[in-house]
Structures are given as C-alpha cells and as structure tokens.
Amino acid sequence: MFKRFKGFVNKEFYHIFRDKRSMIILFGMPIVQILLFGFAITNEINNVEVAILDKSADSETEVIINKINASPYFNIESEVQSEKEIGEVFRKGKVKAVLVFEKDFANNLQVLNQANVQVITDATDPNTANTISNYVQSILQHHSEEINLQNEVPYKVEVRSQMFYNPELKSVFNFVPGVMTVILMLVSAMMTSISITREKEQGTMEILLVSPLKPIQVVVGKVFPYIFLSVINAVIILLLGFVVFQVPVEGSLVLLALESVLFIITALSLGVLISTIAATQQAALMISLMGLMLPVILLSGFIFPISSMPVPLQVLSNIIPAKWFIIILKGIMLKGVGIAFLWKETLVLIAMALVFIGISVKKYKIRLE
Amino acid sequence: MKTIKYIVQKEIKQIMRNRGMLPIIFVMPLLQLIILSNAATFEVNNIRISYIDNDQTSISRELISKFEASEYFSVSEMYRSKKDADDALKKGEIDVVLDIPRYFERDLVRNKHNSLAVYLNAIDGAKAGVENVYLNQVVRDFNRKISLEIIQPEDKMLKQMNILSIPSFWYNETLNYKTFMVPGILVLLVTMLSLFLSGMNIVREKEIGTLEQINVTPIKKHQFIIGKLFPFWVLGMIILTVGLIIARLIFNVPIVGNIGLIYLFTAVYLLVILGMGLFISNYTDTQQQAMFIAWFFMVVFILMSGLFTPIESMPDWAQKITLLNPIRYFVEVIRMVMLKGSGLGDILWQFGVMSFFAVVLNALAVWSYRKTN
Amino acid sequence: MEKEKVVEVNELTKKFGDFTAVDHISFDVYKGEIFGFLGANGAGKTTAMKMLIGISNPTSGEARVSHFDVHHQAEEVKKNIGYMSQKFSMYDDLTIRENIKFFGGIYGLSRKHIKEKTANLIEELQLQEVADSLVGSLPLGWKQKLAFMVSLLHEPRIVFLDEPTGGVDPITRRQFWELIYAEANKGTTIFVTTHYMDEAEYCDRVSIMVEGKIEALDTPKKLKQSFKTDSMNGVFLKLARNVE
Numbered sequence: 001m002f003k004r005f006k007g008f009v010n011k012e013f014y015h016i017f018r019d020k021r022s023m024i025i026l027f028g029m030p031i032v033q034i035l036l037f038g039f040a041i042t043n044e045i046n047n048v049e050v051a052i053l054d055k056s057a058d059s060e061t062e063v064i065i066n067k068i069n070a071s072p073y074f075n076i077e078s079e080v081q082s083e084k085e086i087g088e089v090f091r092k093g094k095v096k097a098v099l100v101f102e103k104d105f106a107n108n109l110q111v112l113n114q115a116n117v118q119v120i121t122d123a124t125d126p127n128t129a130n131t132i133s134n135y136v137q138s139i140l141q142h143h144s145e146e147i148n149l150q151n152e153v154p155y156k157v158e159v160r161s162q163m164f165y166n167p168e169l170k171s172v173f174n175f176v177p178g179v180m181t182v183i184l185m186l187v188s189a190m191m192t193s194i195s196i197t198r199e200k201e202q203g204t205m206e207i208l209l210v211s212p213l214k215p216i217q218v219v220v221g222k223v224f225p226y227i228f229l230s231v232i233n234a235v236i237i238l239l240l241g242f243v244v245f246q247v248p249v250e251g252s253l254v255l256l257a258l259e260s261v262l263f264i265i266t267a268l269s270l271g272v273l274i275s276t277i278a279a280t281q282q283a284a285l286m287i288s289l290m291g292l293m294l295p296v297i298l299l300s301g302f303i304f305p306i307s308s309m310p311v312p313l314q315v316l317s318n319i320i321p322a323k324w325f326i327i328i329l330k331g332i333m334l335k336g337v338g339i340a341f342l343w344k345e346t347l348v349l350i351a352m353a354l355v356f357i358g359i360s361v362k363k364y365k366i367r368l369e
Numbered sequence: 370m371k372t373i374k375y376i377v378q379k380e381i382k383q384i385m386r387n388r389g390m391l392p393i394i395f396v397m398p399l400l401q402l403i404i405l406s407n408a409a410t411f412e413v414n415n416i417r418i419s420y421i422d423n424d425q426t427s428i429s430r431e432l433i434s435k436f437e438a439s440e441y442f443s444v445s446e447m448y449r450s451k452k453d454a455d456d457a458l459k460k461g462e463i464d465v466v467l468d469i470p471r472y473f474e475r476d477l478v479r480n481k482h483n484s485l486a487v488y489l490n491a492i493d494g495a496k497a498g499v500e501n502v503y504l505n506q507v508v509r510d511f512n513r514k515i516s517l518e519i520i521q522p523e524d525k526m527l528k529q530m531n532i533l534s535i536p537s538f539w540y541n542e543t544l545n546y547k548t549f550m551v552p553g554i555l556v557l558l559v560t561m562l563s564l565f566l567s568g569m570n571i572v573r574e575k576e577i578g579t580l581e582q583i584n585v586t587p588i589k590k591h592q593f594i595i596g597k598l599f600p601f602w603v604l605g606m607i608i609l610t611v612g613l614i615i616a617r618l619i620f621n622v623p624i625v626g627n628i629g630l631i632y633l634f635t636a637v638y639l640l641v642i643l644g645m646g647l648f649i650s651n652y653t654d655t656q657q658q659a660m661f662i663a664w665f666f667m668v669v670f671i672l673m674s675g676l677f678t679p680i681e682s683m684p685d686w687a688q689k690i691t692l693l694n695p696i697r698y699f700v701e702v703i704r705m706v707m708l709k710g711s712g713l714g715d716i717l718w719q720f721g722v723m724s725f726f727a728v729v730l731n732a733l734a735v736w737s738y739r740k741t742n
Numbered sequence: 743m744e745k746e747k748v749v750e751v752n753e754l755t756k757k758f759g760d761f762t763a764v765d766h767i768s769f770d771v772y773k774g775e776i777f778g779f780l781g782a783n784g785a786g787k788t789t790a791m792k793m794l795i796g797i798s799n800p801t802s803g804e805a806r807v808s809h810f811d812v813h814h815q816a817e818e819v820k821k822n823i824g825y826m827s828q829k830f831s832m833y834d835d836l837t838i839r840e841n842i843k844f845f846g847g848i849y850g851l852s853r854k855h856i857k858e859k860t861a862n863l864i865e866e867l868q869l870q871e872v873a874d875s876l877v878g879s880l881p882l883g884w885k886q887k888l889a890f891m892v893s894l895l896h897e898p899r900i901v902f903l904d905e906p907t908g909g910v911d912p913i914t915r916r917q918f919w920e921l922i923y924a925e926a927n928k929g930t931t932i933f934v935t936t937h938y939m940d941e942a943e944y945c946d947r948v949s950i951m952v953e954g955k956i957e958a959l960d961t962p963k964k965l966k967q968s969f970k971t972d973s974m975n976g977v978f979l980k981l982a983r984n985v986e
Contacts, residue, residue, distance in 0.1 A: 040687030123538035133536040169494030375847025578829035585825040
C-alpha cells in the first residue's frame with residue numbers, strides 16, 4: 001500500500017518539476033520579491049520634490065530654504081512665481097509640496113516675533129502629504145530653537161526612545177515576514193486548487209479514485225509535493241533576509257520550522273477546499289488569485305497596520321490565516337519569543353486547518369453520493 | 370471583420386454561460402473594492418500606550434494625563450515592573466511603554482532637566498517613526514506646561530521668535546485615505562481581472578483541444594487575437610464603470626477632471642494588459658503555468674506601482690524599473706485626473722507610453738500565436 | 743484518364759530532436775477516395791496528418807494538399823480541408839446551433855448559408871430536439887457525428903479524420919461510416935486514421951505505418967492476398983512482427 005502511495009507521490013513530483021518555467025517562477029518569485037522589498041520598496045519618505053514661492057527673498061528665507069534643501073527628505077527643484085502656478089505644478093504630478101514664504105518675512109520675524117510659511121501639499125496621497133507637513137514643521141521648529149538659543153524652555157523632559165526589535169527602523173524587517181506569508185499562502189492555495197481541479201477537468205481524478213488508493217491518499221499525495229516546495233521557498237526567503245538584509249531569527253529555528261509547516265498545511269487545506277468548490281481550473285484560479293491576493297496583502301497587516309483599520313475590518317482580519325502567521329513570524333524572528341507567547345495564534349491556525357479539511361471532506365462525500 | 374464578430378459572440382456567450390464564474394468576475398472585485406479600500410491606510414491613531422510609574426508623583430501623573438488627553442493615544446493600565454511591560458510588548462498587546470524613573474519629579478525640579486525612557490515596538494519602522502513624532506509632541510507640550518506651572522511666566526517666554534508653518538492640504542483637505550486608495554484599488558482590480566482572464570483564455574482552448582480545431586481553419590492571426598481581446602476589453606470597461614460609480618456614491622471620491630479622459634486612457638491601458646495576457650497565454654501550455662506567470666508579474670507590478678508605497682522614495686534604479694510597469698501609469702493618471710483635474714496635456718507622457726506598450730504587446734500577442742509549429 | 747491527385751506526399755519527414763517521428767514517407771491520394779491511414783499508437787500517424795493539415799511544419803520533404811504546398815501555403819490548404827481530431831473539439835459550453843454558427847462564421851460562410859447549413863445538418867442527423875442544448879450534455883457518439891458534419895460545413899475538397907470513432911459502440915461506428923460513405927459519394931476525399939482493423943476494410947486503399955515509415959499501401963483486398971491472410975488484422979500483425 002505504502003509503495004503504491006509513494007509511486008503516486010513520485011508521479012506528482014515528476015509532473016511539477018518537469019515544468020521548467022513554473023519552477024523558475026516558483027523559486028525566482030521569492031528572490032525577486034525579497035530583493036525588491038529590501039532595496040526598492042519603502043514606506044519611508046525621502047527625496048520629495050518641493051517647489052518654493054518666495055515672496056520676500058531675504059536673507060532669512062534663504063537660510064531656511066538652504067536648510068530644507070539640505071535635508072534628506074526634500075529636493076528643491078523649482079521656483080514658482082505666483083499662487084496661480086501652484087495648481088499647474090501639482091497637476092503635472094512631480095512636485096508634491098510648495099512652500100510659500102510671506103512678504104517681509106525677515107522683518108516680520110524681527111519686529112512681530114512671528115513669520116509665516118505656508119506649506120501647501122498635494123494631499124492626493126494623504127500619507128505623504130501629512131509626513132511632508134510634519135517634516136517641514138520640525139525643520140522650522142528646529143530653526144526657531146536655534147535662533148532663540150538664549151531663551152530655552154526652562155524645564156525640559158527629554159524623550160529617549162528605544163526602538164525595540166528593529167533598532168534601525170528598517171522596513172525590510174517588517175516586510176520579510178509579510179512576503180514570506182503572502183508567497184506561501186498564494187503558492188500553496190493556488191497550486192493545490194489548480195492541480196486538483198485539473199485532474200477533475202481532465203477526468204483523470206475518476207481514474208485515481210477508482211484505483212486502490214484511498215481518496216484521502218490521493219489528496220495527500222497531490223498536496224505533498226507542494227509542502228516540500230513551500231518549505232524550500234520558506235528557507236530561501238529566510239536565508240536571503242538574513243544574508244542580504246541581516247533580518248535575524250532571534251527565536252527557536254525548530255519552532256519557526258514547525259509553525260511554517262503548520263501554516264503551509266493550513267494554506268494547502270484552503271486550496272483543497274477551493275478545489276472542492278470550483279468546477280473548473282478557471283474558477284479555481286480566479287478564486288485563489290482574485291479572491292485571495294488582495295485580502296491577503298491588505299488585511300493581514302503585511303503593508304498596512306491592522307490597528308489603523310476601522311473596527312469592522314479589524315474583526316474581519318481575524319479570518320485571514322495570513323494575519324496570524326505574520327504575528328507568529330514576527331514574534332519568533334524579531335521578538336525572539338517562544339510558544340508561551342504564541343500558543344493562541346498557533347491554535348487559531350490549527351483550528352482553521354481543521355475547519356478547511358472538515359468542510360472539504362464533507363463536500364467531497366456529498367459529491368460522491 | 371465578420372470573422373472577428375463570430376469569435377466575439379462566441380466568447381461572450383461562453384463568459385455569460387459560465388454560472389460559476391459570473392459572480393467571481395462581477396461581484397468579487399466590486400465587493401473587494403468596497404471592503405478593502407477601508408483597510409488601506411497608514412494613518413496612525415489609537416496607539417496603545419502603557420507605562421511603568423516608579424515615581425507616582427503629581428508630575429508623573431500629569432505626564433500620563435497628557436497622553437490620555439491626546440487623540441492619538443489610548444492609555445491602558447500601568448504595569449508593575451519592566452518585565453510585565455516587556456511581556457506585553459512581546460505579546461503585541463501594547464505598542465509603546467513609558468518608563469517613568471524613580472525620583473522623576475525630584476530630579477526634574479532639581480536639575481531642570483530629566484529624561485524619560487520610552488520603548489516602542491519598531492517592527493513596522495514607519496509606524497514606529499510616526500508614533501515617535503506624536504510622542505515627542507506630547508512631551509514638548511508637557512514641558513511647556515510644567516515650565517509655566519513651576520516658574521511663573523516671564524516676558525522671556527513671549528519674546529521667542531517663532532516661525533509658524535501653516536499646513537494646507539490641497540485636493541484632500543481632510544487627508545481622507547479612501548480618496549487616495551479607492552481609485553488605486555479600482556485600477557488593481559480592473560487589471561487583475563483582465564490579465565487573469567485573458568491569460569487563461571487561449572491556453573484553456575489549448576488544453577481542451579479546441580484550439581487545434583481553430584488552427585486548421587483559414588482564420589487570420591490578427592482576427593483571432595482581436596476577437597479574443599474585445600470581449601475582455603468590454604468587460605474591463607464595465608468593471609471600471611461600476612467601480613467609478615461605487616467610488617463616487619459610496620466613498621464620495623471626487624471626480625474633478627474629465628471622466629472621458631479616464632475612459633480614453635483605460636481604453637488604451639486595457640489593450641496593454643490584454644495583449645500581455647494573450648501573449649502569456651500563447652507562450653504557455655497549461656492554465657496553471659499561465660496563471661503562475663501572470664501572478665508573478667501582477668505581484669511585482671502591484672508592489673512597484675506606487676499604489677501602496679510612494680515611488681519617489683525608491684532608489685533611482687528602482688524608479689527606472691517602474692517605468693516599465695503599466696499599473697504605475699494608470700494609478701498615476703487616475704489619481705491625477707480624478708483628484709486633481711489634470712487635463713490631456715498633463716498626462717500626455719503617460720498616454721504616449723501606454724500607446725507604445727499597447728502596440729508592442731499586441732504585436733507580440735499576434736506574433737506569438739502560432740497556428741503552425 | 744488519370745485521376746486527380748488531391749494529396750501528394752513526397753519524402754515527408756518530421757524530426758523531434760534525435761527522434762524521427764515520420765521518416766521519408768511518400769504516397770498520393772486520389773479524388774473521391776476513402777484513404778485509410780493505419781498504424782499502431784506512436785507509429786507517426788497523427789504527426790504525419792498534422793503536417794498535411796498545416797499545423798505542423800515538416801522537417802524535410804514536401805506535401806501538397808489540394809495542389810497547395812502544406813509548408814508554404816498552409817493557409818490556402820486550410821481553406822480546402824476539413825478536420826476532425828481524435829480529441830473531440832467542439833465547444834462543450836455552446837449549443838449545437840451555436841457551434842455550427844461559430845465554425846461556419848470562422849470559415850467565412852454567409853449568414854444565409856450558415857442558416858441553410860444548420861437546418862440541413864440538424865435534419866440529417868435528426869438532432870431537432872437537442873439543437874439548443876449544450877454540446878457537453880450529448881453522448882459521445884452524437885458529438886462525433888456532429889463534429890464530422892461541422893468539419894464539412896465549408897464543403898472542403900478533402901476531410902481529415904483522426905481516429906474519429908474512438909470510444910464508441912459498434913452500432914454508432916457503423917452509422918458513422920454510413921455518413922462517411924455518403925460524403926465520399928458526393929466526391930469528397932476522405933483521409934482517415936484508425937486503429938480498428940475492421941474499419942480498414944471499409945476503405946478504398948489503406949497505408950500501414952510502422953515506426954515512422956509506410957510499410958504497405960494498397961487496397962485491402964490486395965494487401966490480404968500478398969500477406970496471405972484473410973483479415974486486415976492479420977496483415978497488421980504480420981507487418982508488426984516483420985519489423986521487430
């Protein structure tokens with residue numbers, strides 16, 4: 001019996017590995033993504049193009065403009081001559097902010113003790129706009145403090161912030177667990193759902209089912225190679241993160257491996273579930289790609305913090321397996337915690353896997369009857 | 370022309386007849402637009418903060434009440450020891466911990482200067498950065514307040530020269546994230562749907578065996594490709610239309626610019642995506658392969674599109690790569706036209722690039738369709 | 743009077759890498775003939791046929807179908823041939839009427855013409871009751887008859903049938919061959935591959951392919967005589983043994 005099963009698994013492996021193009025993508029994908037996230041993609045803001053409308057053009061404004069230009073956040077690219085032109089430069093799309101210095105700036109500062117800079121931002125991207133506004137404000141504040149050096153605030157508490165788990169605030173620390181989750185989720189769910197529906201579509205599933213293999217063995221046999229592939233993927237991602245970007249694994253590697261396998265199994269059972277619902281490969285693909293891609297990217301805390309979402313969505317995010325795995329990964333890799341801190345998340349994943357498998361088995365039986 | 374009509378009719382019938390697929394094509398993307406647009410926000414609020422108060426004086430309580438008053442923070446009960454706080458951070462129950470030292474008040478009054486340790490969960494570095502900014506604002510406020518309380522205000526304070534920055538947020542005064550995200554997510558959904566459906570299409574006929582039957586007919590290559598492309602082009606336009614209605618009615622996203630311009634651009638853009646899908650479809654042997662490739666490009670395109678993270682923050686070489694990414698152009702254009710009212714003159718560059726891509730990719734699609742091998 | 747040659751094959755060869763699937767075959771098929779193209783699985787029948795219908799390029803040699811070169815004038819060839827593959831290839835999710843309309847349209851038939859053809863065809867096959875049901879719901883035998891008729895929509899001079907009767911019962915096979923005879927009587931040339939040896943008896947001439955080469959070509963009667971056996975099956979077995 002076991003020999004037959006082994007033969008079947010070998011056949012599946014053969015099917016998968018023969019397809020070179022898919023192999024290249026399967027293993028190239030995590031590499032490209034990690035490199036992109038590590039080197040290219042960041043939600044920090046720097047090198048923002050800023051234009052100046054300087055109505056006073058005195059020594060004071062010149063100093064401030066130089067300071068702003070010197071900061072890593074901003075590049076002063078151009079000057080505009082009038083308020084009218086601001087709309088024009090924004091509509092062209094390159095300039096994200098315009099600083100407007102009022103008339104008689106230096107004079108106002110000396111005589112009235114106050115001078116105004118209007119910070120006009122293109123708030124179509126509210127995040128960037130808000131951040132630009134904050135940065136400009138802090139540069140101006142800093143400058144004010146310098147020119148007021150003699151009269152400091154008399155009592156002062158200074159904040160010494162300690163950035164836990166990611167002292168250099170590298171965004172790659174946040175993204176590696178996320179990328180790993182998204183890839184494992186989509187590869188596992190998509191590949192299994194397609195490969196099972198494919199057999200259904202081509203009628204070969206019936207042949208397998210009348211063979212002496214038990215249905216459960218057929219499914220496990222189909223799923224097994226993907227566990228293997230997903231594990232390889234996980235290893236590639238972790239190695240790259242560690243070697244290229246120094247993303248650590250503070251906690252136990254064994255626990256990490258076990259949790260990863262658990263998550264892969266959860267994702268695979270979701271794939272099996274999809275394949276019991278979908279009649280054609282096309283439907284399976286659309287469900288696993290269209291249906292899973294955006295929710296997994298957006299609701300898992302991969303890019304957008306869950307705590308920023310409205311409450312109903314925070315509740316909804318609980319049914320996304322990826323959310324729980326990301327928490328587990330960050331816990332083990334960056335916080336270095338053990339199962340004592342993660343048993344809840346682990347149980348959720350186990351429960352999800354059981355539910356997926358349970359529904360699949362039930363659906364499957366109904367169909368056979 | 371007539372031949373093309375027959376293919377188009379056939380494709381439309383097949384799409385409409387597939388009961389299992391219809392909800393996936395029409396309902397799922399729009400549902401996602403409605404739900405997920407709410408999720409995509411970097412706004413940081415409700416920062417969960419807690420504290421260890423080793424001092425327990427009026428000054429330390431004053432500091433905590435400052436945080437309680439801030440709209441950004443929600444303060445939870447205090448921890449007895451650093452270890453408890455540490456565990457809470459590790460469990461993820463809390464984002465920030467203030468560690469108020471013993472003799473906080475005494476030292477502050479005596480030395481006029483004191484420091485306060487703050488621990489932040491910095492895994493999401495950007496979020497931690499913002500939290501840190503808010504934190505410092507609260508503490509700066511606190512400094513001013515105690516200075517006023519402890520020593521009476523002198524003229525000194527008033528004499529400070531002050532440069533005031535007056536923020537002004539154009540096109541989106543309330544910094545509403547949805548205004549920004551809804552058009553972008555709509556672009557994604559239209560793109561995904563078109564790419565996946567067209568990517569599966571020809572290869573599906575290959576798998577079923579009907580493609581061979583088509584190949585022994587005298588049909589011309591371009592007729593076949595155009596016939597395949599057209600129904601999905603219409604489909605994309607329909608999804609865009611419904612999406613725009615949802616954006617307007619449910620999310621109240623303004624449409625400042627000319628809506629005709631959006632359609633004009635989408636018309637060309639869809640040709641790019643569909644051409645690419647058909648090219649993938651021709652180049653592969655199974656639907657599985659085709660989708661794998663489509664998925665790969667889709668993920669890279671999404672991440673490099675400037676939709677979720679700003680393109681300007683990328684290094685130069687990465688910014689150059691985004692020039693090859695069609696989604697980047699569409700995201701840019703739909704935001705410019707809808708939110709800022711940019712005109713044809715402003716998007717001429719994007720329009721030119723898309724037209725060029727459309728010609729190249731569709732030529733590739735026709736070329737890669739082999740009736741003979 | 744010499745009969746018109748509808749198919750002329752001269753030293754046609756197809757190689758996949760080191761493997762020669764079709765090895766310098768030559769033969770002619772005459773107008774109105776039912777030409778049986780026999781061989782075991784993997785003997786190269788389907789590969790050879792794919793070259794003749796213009797969807798596979800020959801490695802060397804040449805072939806003309808309806809006087810057009812299959813390599814350089816493939817699209818002209820396609821206007822003059824019908825094809826029915828061993829893998830049933832109508833659209834399962836279209837109705838009978840819709841399939842006929844689609845393929846008629848692709849071949850450039852006028853709307854009126856398509857209408858007439860549809861009516862005739864449905865009547866001839868007595869499919870009135872199922873004309874508007876999805877093809878996927880029909881029994882295989884009906885599908886195959888339908889596919890055969892659809893391949894004739896544009897009145898080709900020659901029709902290629904690749905194992906047209908695979909998987910159906912003897913009675914349906916019989917009916918299928920009646921359709922073939924009827925068509926041949928109208929002057930259409932029939933080129934058919936099969937591995938049912940009894941079907942070979944129905945052909946005017948048969949060729950037998952073994953390992954990429956044509957080992958025998960004649961009328962069934964003459965073949966049986968020269969191999970001294972009373973059935974085509976016998977001929978086939980003897981040939982196969984010789985090669986081994």
